Amino acid sequence: MRRACPLGRPGTIEGVLAETAYAYDNRTGRPPGRLVRTLGHVVPGIARVRAQAEPYADVWVARNRAALAAIERGEAGRRWIVLGDSMAQGVGASSPDAGWVGQVADRLADLGPMTLLNLSATGARVPDVLAQQLPVLEALPPTTAAPDVVVAVIGSNDLFAGRRFREGLPDAMRELVERLPDGSVIASLPQPQGAAQEANRWIDAAVAAGRLHCVDLRVSGPSSWRGLVAEDRFHPNDAGYAALTDAIAPVVRRALLGA
Template identity: 45%
Template sequence: MPTWTGRVLDAAAVVLPGIGRVRAQKEPFARAWEEAGRAALASDRPLWVALGDSMTQGIGAGTVAGGWVPQLNARLGAPFAVLNLSASGARVADVLEDQLPRLPARPALVTVLVGANDMLSRSRRRGVADRFARLLDELPPGRSVVATLPRRNAAAREVNALIDAAAADGRVRVADLRGPALGPIRGTLADDWFHPNEIGYARIAGLFEPPVRAVTQGDSRD
């Protein structure tokens, strides 16, 4: 049975065909990442494990390659085999319960971009800071890059303070999506007017690039 949000999207897709086009990417993108993940686990290249929601899946880009994860890997010279454990619609609890338990031993890099779906309603925001604190505690120290939340509500500010504290302790690096970091949105959104397109994902890749380079170039503060 669809959630309230799902029913709203179903209705909106009738009026705005772009919503339906973007939603239709969910299953083929997930299959592509599953196939890539099997190859990554069989590879001898350093392993990048990507955790998160539809934005880490790359939903909204024209192809899987247009998402921020493939764009950033290409900018770096494609050194990583990528195991993308993210899932469309995922919340912080899903990363804790479904994604982190599948984290292989000693990945070279772990990235986290999650929390947008937890901000959609007051009931979803309840307890999110406690869950994010647990998430930060369970990430591999010195090898993890975590994105802050661009939203400015109290729950997002509390989560961001936790991320900043973990960075100050040397546990994680920060990809900062707050304030003007993502720039003007004109020309950066997909057909559903919610997810980024390739241009928007390029901006996210650019925000992740410095902290990822800091980790992968050996300045991991382990």
């Protein structure tokens, strides 16, 4: 999963970036789960959507390398960092930019240029964000521009990855909420499972304390996914991502404006 990078000296900011950020490749390092692999052999739509994962990750790796180079040069300006899973990669959409990240970026273009660092990975769970994505964020040098805006949409894979991950979701979400910078945006989990509701309590508490902004998908997500899912029947299609963007973009705008 990690790729060596010759940039930077150990102990310097550039060295930290070389060891963490430049080495990050938008992958968890795990193969697809057994159920996904099995269904992929019998349901063509699953295999076709899954085949997007590698090329879409490569797109974001290349863009992240360019963003990190701008950050090192002090030319990045306002920074927008995304934490998440395959939906932040745009899997299921016709292109990486047709996912919610690209569509939100389009809707916020009037706010001026921003440097996007998309640290998401297909298959990521909250522990992957804690162990792999947050360290990249935490390795970034301080910004002299307006404060970073961090957006985290994560947790659905934890609910469907098996009992151990489902039961661990509330504690993992608590740690994520505690480690996110003040002013970050986080999405609640709309699923009715008890683990999701317990995880949402940590999000709600942080929002009530004024620390975080919430994209509350319990009330602002699509009321029906009819016609909004890709052919794997799990990921959104372009229209589905547009519906998610309707919920996410206004909250990210408020965070960027400090409202």
